Amino acid sequence: MTAPVTLQFLGASGTVTGSKYLVEAGERRLLVDAGMYQGAKELRLRNREPFPDASTLDLVVVTHAHADHTSYLPALVNQGFSGPIFCTQGTARLAEIVLRDSAYLQELETENAIRGGYSKHAHPEPLYTKADAEWTIELFQTVEFDTDVALGHGVVARWTRAGHILASASVNVTIDGVAVLFSGDLGRESHPVVRHRDTPPGARWVLCESTYGDREHEDPAVAHVAMADAITRTVARGGSVVIPAFAIDRTEAVLHALVALQREGRIPEVPVLVDGPMSMRALDVYRDMPEELAEGVTVEDFLGLRRLEEVRTSRQSRKARDEKGSRIIISSSGMLEGGRVLSWLQKLLPDEKNCVVIVGYQGEGTRGRDIIEGARHVKINGRHVPVRAEIVDENGFSAHAGASELVSWVAALDPRPETVFLVHGEPGSAAALEERIETELGITTVVARHGEKVLLSEPVDEDLEDSEE
Ligand SMILES: [Zn+2]
CATH class of the missing domain: 3.60.15.10 (Ribonuclease Z/Hydroxyacylglutathione hydrolase-like)
Structure with missing residues (x-):
């Protein structure tokens, strides 16, 4: 039996x-x-x-x-x-x-x-x-x-x-x-x-x-309008855009959207930085396994940005944060609970020229949820950082x-x-x-x-x- x-x-x-x-x-x-x-x-x-x-x-x-x-x-x-x-x-x-x-x-x-x-x-x-x-x-x-x-x-x-x-x-x-x-x-x-x-x-x-x-997810006729408009506005006023993104998959999906927006002429050509060791390692796997990509999608469709910068080490990251000029920064963690995105927020949140585009689910009790709900300041590395940057919710990713x-x-x-x-x-x-x-x-x-x-x-x-x- x-x-x-x-x-x-x-x-x-x-x-x-x-x-x-x-x-x-x-x-x-x-x-x-x-x-x-x-x-x-x-x-x-x-x-x-x-x-x-x-x-x-x-x-x-x-x-x-x-x-x-x-x-x-x-x-x-x-x-x-x-x-x-x-x-x-x-x-x-x-x-x-x-x-x-x-x-x-x-x-x-x-x-x-x-x-x-x-x-x-x-x-x-x-x-x-x-x-x-x-x-x-x-x-x-x-x-x-x-x-x-x-x-x-x-x-x-x-x-x-x-x-x-x-x-x-x-x-x-x-x-x-x-x-x-x-x-x-x-x-x-x-x-x-x-x-x-x-x-x-x-x-x-x-x-x-x-x-x-x-x-249910909405599928608007034109994709990623909120993100595209936020980038255009922010760059026009001389600011930078931070996109907190989960290291695996969301980073690639956001890059893919940015490539499409750039090809369609819907966003200005500014440097795009991917900052984070885990994000970069995951990106390497996506780059190395074209057989796992969707039909018709090539590596160029998410890495083909004209000014893409890959930031791996913390020294490179510090150097990048000191540079001037408008940029788009994709960095983890996705809910602002850790990772290099926090250093970027510490620098960029206090200035109203800048913008944070939220592209993922933000769990209860996370900093990401707090800023979406209009928090006036968030605590990062022991300091209360004022939230003066524009906060935009782009819900076209899932x-x-x-x-x-x-x-x-x-x-x-x-x-x-x-x-x-x-x-x-x-x-x-x-x-x-x-x-x-x-x-x-x-x-x-x-x-x-x-x-x-x-x-x-x-x-x-x-x-x-x-x-x-
Ligand atoms: Zn999963």
């Missing part, structure tokens, strides 16, 4: 970060995605809870490189996991960047806690170290898209493009004949830079992300499918799912999507609850004990 196959939601359930889904069949255990929680403190504290028996995990499957799907991998290794981590080649390359950055931040935070004496622990330790991140990178095994791959332990998986960031995927996992499809993060039906999403083979059980389950694009992804699946579990969404978004899929597609749809375990194979004797926390 084969063991029952179960699925447990260990993260990104009722929230958007910390993706971790555990599939078990008897002694065999595999994890799909291993992200850390970000944002609110009560969520981040969960990163410190030990993973249940990390050393007995057989393997990990990764959908894409974003930190909320990968940055817990070194914590698993730190807790004794030593099996293979399967992902696409582009994901492996981007994840290396993410994991090294994350380990650096873990160590830095711990050093600061020791120095500042503000840790509750006598000897605070990082969740993992740079060495753990290097061990983790050694465990990556890359797979091809659109091919059934035998992962060992009776597991077969297939990666299908998800069109969210470079080389991102939905993954269909089969164990003992039981198939479950993980959407990963789904892109819009088309992405400006990377290959568009495809329809994966369906499965009886489907996990679907629900980030924008309650919202790497996540809107509600109808999530419904259409589910609708296209063959075979049709019996149950859709909604993950990776705030409660309101997930609830709205639940209702839409139920009413429009007539498929049983469940908002996953943290810690909940469900049975995927046929029931044998009695119902599975509810093992919710």
Whole structure:
């Protein structure tokens, strides 16, 4: 008799970060995605809870490189996991960047806690170290898209493009004949830079992300009007434009838009700087993998700016900040919570000639959210910096499918799912999507609850004990 196959939601359930889904069949255990929680403190504290028996995990499957799907991998290794981590080649390359950055931040935070004496622990330790991140990178095994791959332990998986960031995927996992499809993060039906999403083979059980389950994206007839006009105005009055952007994918999407605007003559030709080590490393991956770019898109379409400057080192960055003249600066972090963008803001925010163009979602409690909501000053490096620069919200960028694009992804699946579990969404978004899929597609749809375990194979004797926390 084969063991029952179960699925447990260990993260990104009722929230958007910390993706971790555990599939078990008897002694065999595999994890799909291993992200850390970000944002609110009560969520981040969960990163410190030990993973249940990390050393007995057989393997990990990764959908894409974003930190909320990968940055817990070194914590698993730190807790004794030593099996293979399967992902696409582009994901492996981007994840290396993410994991090294994350380990650096873990160590830095711990050093600061020791120095500042503000840790509750006598000897605070990082969740993992740079060495753990290097061990983790050694465990990556890359797979091809659109091919059934035998992962060992009776597991077969297939990666299908998800069109969210470079080389991102939905993954269909089969164990003992039981198939479950993980959407990963789904892109819009088309992405400006990377290959568009495809329809994966369906499965009886489907996990679907629900980030924008309650919202639709607008597609205006003319793209990026707010950003183009802001740049034109700012340059005309002799100011500079800062565009805070997530290091992976948003930087490339913004560059792609700037190239198009320049070609159309809709913005003046001023130097465009990409400032940040992580942004530059990610840009290198996009540059090196033309096979992952959308049909008809070439590297020139996002790097073909006439005056593009790549700022890698902090010395180059300091020098760039001292230079005069109007410029466009693309720098991370996207929500103004760290990174070199803060030094730029410190310099440029106090002058009303300048402009900040917000191109991404700004989480509650972030500096980005504060300035969008009209804060008169923001605290940067211990100082209150006055916000006199113009603040512009450009909402024409999104790497996540809107509600109808999530419904259409589910609708296209063959075979049709019996149950859709909604993950990776705030409660309101997930609830709205639940209702839409139920009413429009007539498929049983469940908002996953943290810690909940469900049975995927046929029931044998009695119902599975509810093992919710
Ligand atoms: Zn993502």
